Amino acid sequence: PFHPYYTIKDILGILLLVLFLMLLVLFAPDLLGDPD
DSSP states (O other): OOOHHHHHHHHHHHHHHHHHHHHHHHHOGGGGTOOO
């Protein structure tokens, strides 16, 4: 029932989101409200 395109799109979306969050934590941790 599931088309492979949607699975790949979801996986890519999750990977991009995780990558963005990792970059945000690494380069701009102060934006998240944690001064440590």
